[in-house]
Amino acid sequence: MIELKKILYPTDFSEHAGHAKKYVIELARQFSAKVVAMHVITLPISTYPDEAMTTSFMLLKESRKTAGDRLEALVQELQQEHGLEAESLFKEGTPFVEICIAAREINADLIIIATHGSGFIKHLLIGSTAEKVVRKAPCPVLTIRHPEHEFVLP
Secondary structure (H helix, E strand, O other), X not given: OOOOOEEEEEOOOOHXXXXXXXXXXXXXXXXXXXXXXXXXXXXXXXXXXXXXXXXXXXXXXXXXXXXXXXXXXXXXXXXXXXXXXXXXXXXXXXXXXXXXXXXXXXXXXXXXXXXXXXXXXHHHHHOOHHHHHHHHOOOOEEEEOOHHHOOOOO
């Protein structure tokens, strides 16, 4: 029998991730699983002159605060509106790497992640975070496509 005790929900707060949240909520309810909502901020790597670098780090500081606030609001929603056990996890680095490390560290039973359906050229050049997570994750991964991209029979 499948037993889900802990679900890792990486989010970038996009509309796509919001759609994946519906699956997170339903599966967490059905299995009485704890949800770990996670956000990863990508650190800027820069060779800018000092002044531009200072501006870049000021923007990063603001991004950290905004993302942290949004992550805490998400956890509050999961707890108060949906009655789930939930906590937040905020990391900085390369998203797919941090997601896979976190899944191992928290002993996640499942990762639920949204796909963004990026274009062919972008996918060819950089790949997708969801695809890399599927390939490297230490546990099963459920990928959720946004509803407007779902297959519809004629």
